[in-house]
Amino acid sequence: MxxxxxxxxxxxxxxxxxxxxxxxxxxxxxxxxxxxxxxxxxxxxxxxxxxxxxxxxxxxxxxxxxxxxxxxxxxxxxxxxxxxxxxxxxxxxxxxxxxxxxxxxxxxxxxxxxxxxxxxxxxxxxxxxxxxxxxxxxxxxxxxxxxxxxxxxxxxxxxxxxxxxxxxxxxxxxxPNSKYGIKEPEIRFRKKYLDLLTNPDVRPIFETRAKVVRGVRKYLEDRNFVEVETPMLFSAAGGAAAQPFVTNSRALGKDLYLRIAPELFLKQLVIGGFDRVFEIGKVFRNEGIDATHNPEFTICEFYQAYADYHSLMDTAEEMISGIAKDVTGSYKVLYPADDGNNTEQSGENENEEPAMVEIDFTPPFKRLPILETLEECLGEKLPDVNSPDSIPALLELCERHNVDCPKPHTCTRLVDKLIGHFVEPKCVNPTFLYNHPKCMSPLAKAHREQEGVTERFELFVTGKELCNAYTELNDPFDQRQRFAAQQQDQQRGDNEAHSKDDEFCVALEYGLAPTGGFGIGIDRLVMLLSGKSHIREVIMFPAMKPTDHRRKRRQRRGWAIRNAHQILRLKLSGHELGNYVSIGFIGSGRLAERIARDLIKNVAPQRKFSYKKQRLVSTLLASDPSEERRRVFDGLGFKTSAANQDVLADCDLVFLGTDVREALARQPTNSQTLYVSLMGDLPALQVEELLCPGAKVIRMMPHCYLEKKGLPKGVLPPSSWATVRGSHVNDQDLEKVMQIAGISNSVEVDENLTSWSIPNDQGLIHRFVSSMSDHAVAASKVVHEIEDDMEVEEVVADFKDTYTLGRDLGSGMFSTVFKAKHCESGETYAVKSIKDDAMTQEGCDVLIAEVGALNRLKHPNIISHYGFYNEDGKYLLVLEYCNRGSLRGLIDKHKAIPEQLAKKLLKQTLSALEYCHSMGQVHRDVKAENILLKEGEDGNLTAKLADFGLSEELQLANRRLQTMCGTPQYLSPELVSGRLYGTPADIWSTGILAYMMLSGLVPFDEAKSDTELFKLISLGAVWYDQPEWNAIAPAGKAFVQSMLDISPDSRPTAAQLLKHEWLQDT
Structure with a gap:
């Protein structure tokens, strides 16, 4: 003891x-x-x-x-x-x-x-x-x-x-035993302390790194460069072609970007009088992780006034060759010939020494003009690589030479792919590629002699870029044009295109001396001088995928497969599996493949499924259409296609995988098809199938509505469709179901009010939804042993798994709006939150109206709707985030908005109203607070009509409303007088809005009570003799007066207003 x-x-x-x-x-x-x-x-x-x-x-x-x-x-x-x-x-x-x-x-x-x-x-x-x-x-x-x-x-x-x-x-x-060390990469890089303790060859790598950083710093300081620090957080991402990380500042109330390069700040310092300046520090790029890329890495950038790219080539040769000699003792170093392109592994094979190639850093380095070298490799002349008109020709070149270039197809991306395929692999020893085309170099100065190219070079070693430099563009007019061209690439979907930086352009207008700028990747230089082929080897704590990401992925797939087993083995409304001859899949190709394989092995082996004979169909969305995956499905006897409409039209049973919204938006109108959701909100069996003959499901989860010609459109909360959260279906909800479906009172509700169905002969296709207890019983009977690597836990896809709530953006009568971020994509959204215990009948009606309207109305000037959730005692509505707040804030800030901007915003608002009215929808609450503003990458504002909680659908063309609702200041004369009203009421409210925007005045502000206010409104007491109206064009005043006509029948429609002369120059 x-x-x-x-x-x-x-x-x-x-x-x-x-x-x-x-x-x-x-x-x-x-x-x-x-x-x-x-x-x-x-x-x-x-x-x-x-x-x-x-x-x-x-x-x-x-x-x-x-x-x-x-x-x-x-x-x-x-x-x-x-x-x-x-x-x-x-x-x-x-x-x-x-x-x-x-x-x-x-x-x-x-x-x-x-x-x-x-x-x-x-x-x-x-x-x-x-x-x-x-x-x-x-x-x-x-x-x-x-x-x-x-x-x-x-x-x-x-x-x-x-x-x-x-x-x-x-x-x-x-x-661990230090004699053998740790060889497993996952352990080595996650637990760097153990790697250092047990692998004696690791520490020298970082000693080499310290020598490299020290050598770069000493070289520059010896030549009178001043080391500075610039911000890590930018208000605009710029300085390099890369996708940035985005964060949010609570204090500033806006999004900020982790820097992708310090370039723009360093050049501003040169403008400020620092003729020689440099920085060694971290930069961050939201890109893939592979042998040469880490999201966070170290670079050195320096800028030298009165230098150009020719002198920088000489500097690069002297600095890099000198550091190589000082660190390794020789100009010649050995480097693995196989450049570690395996993204999952790194480090040399412990049983086999990699082949090595000798790299010679002896100056001078080889120099090649980049376009001429590419043309030599292609054996033909290139088109004008700076013109978008050349995209088809460049794309044809890529296809002819088997060069893969994913969308978006821009000149920059296509030329870069061709250079990467033909030219870069030839650069084993240090080689300068110079004179890049303008489309690839938005910050570089145009070549002094050669048209269409810039004074830029990149140094490549072992086929990988080591440094980048150019004669800096110091013409502010040319710079703005380059930024505009990059914004066009962004609009085509290129997330790596440069963002516009107006502040930098203003700084250039003060004058930037002729300047040369240079940047080098410290990590890649350390890799070369230490003989390491993977960037993780030279970073103390590299970025790693979460330890459980593979396990979670297997859990989700396994859970979906288990649900597929349950559904296929159960009797769906008395129909055996054999009645479903053709089965399809929508969603991830990998998920569909795993289910298909499992069906072959486990579900009905006694039937000896011959998939080609039985027409079992697997459908791949564009999310995973790779040729490799298609070959796998073909080998299983599946037919593969990216066109859902063609393939799924023949299916009797369709499984819905991950991308449900996109799948249902494309589905064929086949009322006999049973649609089964595999990735729903429940950790158990969930069948989502509610189709009228000839009807179309607009949205499956978690909120749906039916659209059928001749029937009214409507919205139902999830409890109306089924007990997806165990709640009861009440009579009011059933009435709505019957009204929308156009059926009689033959709805059958089970004993526990936990599921319901409608007989086939009543026009609505059978719906099968088991209660939660039924699921448990059924699952216990049919669940069988799955392969070890498919052993899973139940996974629930809910709001908290998808979004992260941020700060409070404001509150209304029934709700509070929060800023939120999507956990996977990082995109920003607005989330309207309504507490369940605070939900009155009025609030419920408002919520149903808003969700219904947003599901139906899709327009560039109407706020977009991305989902509806009910959890933790709250209703959560996910909406498009508008980064410039509301029009109310703009009016409060400027009082009278500049006439040209007011025209633009009013035209967009009327465009949204014209669309709503054409769809039979009256907004009923048009006001400054409900017009949200979104600033695009180009700096332009876009108006978005929001808050449809008080909106109403006009079922008939001549129908009008009588319920009084809205904001008092914006109410129309017919509404305050208790008369019937319709779309002209929205025109009046827009006229009040236009009056405030142009003059900065508030109409009817002399009223001291609601009674006085309503009297002034009913009289149409709006005045235009104030001095503020003198600066407004007569056509603008006439435009406002036409909307504020006391007679609703005399007011122009939104479509007529869009043709008004005052709006024609926007």
Whole structure:
């Protein structure tokens, strides 16, 4: 039985807490027990002063003779025990490691004095007992302090002979054997401390990195460059062609971007008078991770006034070749020939040495004009690579030479792909590629002699870019044009195109001297000089995928497959599986493949499914149409197609995978098809099938409505369709179902009011929805053993898994709006939140009206709707985020809005109203607060009509409304008078809005009560004789007056107003 150390008796609470954590391993428990077993040790001491480092110890005493003992020399060392060798019970050898050096501890009992009373009294027996107890408790990985004297072993190895030994920090986790090290990349890069401790070849990589950074800094400082720091957070992402990371500032109330390059700030410093300036720091690019790319990496950029790209080539040669010589001792270095293109693995194969190629950094470097070299490789003349008209020709070149270029197809991307395919692989030794086309270099100065190219170069080594430099563009007019061209690429879908930076253009207008700018990737230079083919090897803590991402992906697939088993094995309304001859899949191709394979193996093997004969169909969306996946499906006997309309029209049963909205938007109008959702809101069987003959499901989850010619359109909350959250279906909801479906009172509700169905002969296709208890019973009968790697937990796709709520954007009568981010895409949305317990009948009607309208109305000037959720006692409506707030804020800021901007916003608002009215929808609450503004990448504002909670659908063309609702200031005369009203009421409200925008005045502000206000409105008491109206064009005043006509029948429609002369110059 081991005795507890006295120290651990004092720290018993900590010990108990550590031992009580969730399921400690047996190794950890054993380590804790042995650490508590030796008395007279101070646990985790605050300090342990050493007399010298291990390196200093080696340097000072390495000249000792074998078997020497310097007993008069007192030394105190500390380090980690990496090896233990017990020669006898009185002789133990330890290897002590610290800061890259290793010293042997030759521990002999005859020299050991111990700690406490035996050390002062010279009690040899007590010291010998402590010697044995201490050394029996030591384990590899423990950090110890040693007080002793220097000496050498009989074989001449420098050692320290301890008189006292103290454990400073125990290693309670299993410590890897330093002899073999850690080879598994996942462990190496996630636990860099273990990689450094057990793999001796790792530390020199980072010592090389330090030398490289130090060399770059010294080279520039010796030439009078000044090192500066520029912001990591930008208000606009610029300086390089890359997709940025986006974050949000609560204090500033706006989105910010992690910098993708410090270029624009450094050039502003040159404008400010720093003729030579540089920065070494981190940049961040939201791109893929592979052998040469990490989202966070280190670069050096410098800018030199009165230099051009020719002088920068000479500087690059001198600096890089000099650093290579200083770090490695030679201009020639060896580098793995296979450049580590495997994105999952890194590090050399432990059983096979990689082939090496020699790279020669001896100056001068090879120099190639980039377009001429590409034409030489192609054997033909290139079209005008800067013109969008050349895109078809460039695309044809790519296709002819099997160069893959994913969309969007822009000149920049196509030319870059061709260069990457033909030219870059030839650049093994350092090679300058220069004179890039303008389309690829928006910040570089146009070539002084050659049309269509810029004074830019890139240095390539082993086929990979190492540095980038150019003569800086200092013409502000040309710069604005380049930014405009990049914005066109962004509009085509190129997320890596440069963003516009007006502040930088303004700075250029103060004058930027002729300047050369240069940037080099520190990580890639370290890779070259240390012979490492993967960027993870040269970054201390590289970006890694979450440890459980594969497990979660398997869980979701396995859960979907299990649901498919249940559905296929159950009797769906009395129909056996055999009645479903043709089965289709919509969603992820990989998910469909796994289900297909499993059906072959497990579901109905006795039927000997011949998929071609039985016409089992798998449909691939554009999300995964790769040729490799198509070959897999063809091998399974599946027919594959990206055209759902053609393939699914023949299916009797369709499984809905991940992209449900897109799938249903494209589905064929086949009323006999049963649609089954595999990736729904429930962790159990869920069948989503509610189709009228000839009807179309507009949205499946979590909110739906039917659209059928001749029937009214409507919206139902999820509880109306089924008990997707276990709630009851009430009579009111059933009435709405029957009204929309156009059926009689023959709806059948089960005993527990947890599911319902409608007979086929009543015009609505059968719907099968089991209650939650039914699911559990059915699942227990049919679930069978799945392959080990498909063993899953139930996964719930809910709001919290999809979005992260941010700050409060404002509150209304029934709701609060929050800013939110999509967890996967990082895109920003607005979320309207309504608490369940605060939901009145009026609030419920408002919510139903708003969701229904937004589902039906799709227009560029109407706010978009992305989902509806009900969880944690809240209703959550996901909407498009408008980054410039509401029109109310713009009016408050400027009072009178500039006439040209007012025209644009009013035209967009009327365009939205014209569309609403054509769809039979009256907004009923048009006001400044409900016109939201969104600023695009080009800086232009777009108006978005929002808040349809009070809107009403006019079922008949001549129908009008009588309910009084809206905001008092914007109410029309017919509405305050209690008369019937319709679309002209929205025109009046828009007229009030136009009056405020143009004049900065508030109509009817002399009213002191609602009674007076309504009287003034009914009289049409709007005045235009104020001085503010003098600056408005007569056509503008007439435009407003026409909308504020007291007679609704005399007011123009939205369509007529859009043709008004005042709006024709926008």
């Amino acid at each position: 081991m005795m507890l150390r006295s120290g651990w008796q004092r720290h018993g609470a900590l010990s108990r807490r550590l031992l009580s954590t969730a399921a400690p391993s047996s190794a950890v428990t054993e380590a804790m027990e042995r650490f508590q077993s030796v008395p007279k040790f101070q646990q985790y001491p605050h300090a342990f002063p050493v007399s010298m480092s291990l390196q200093e110890y080696q340097h000072k005493f390495d000249s000792l003779e074998p078997k020497a003992r310097c007993t008069e020399e007192a030394v105190v060392l500390a380090g980690r025990v990496v090896a233990i060798r017990h020669a006898s019970k009185n002789l133990v050898f330890l290897d002590l490691q610290s800061d890259g050096a290793t010293v042997q501890v030759l521990s002999e009992a005859k020299h050991f004095e111990g700690r406490g009373e035996e050390a002062s009294t010279g009690d040899k027996e007590a010291a010998k007992k402590e010697f044995r107890a201490v050394h029996e408790s030591l384990r590899r990985g423990d950090i110890i302090g040693v007080k002793g004297f220097p000496g050498k072993s009989g074989k001449g190895e420098l050692s320290i002979i301890p008189r006292q030994l103290e454990v400073l920090a125990p290693c309670i986790q299993p410590f």
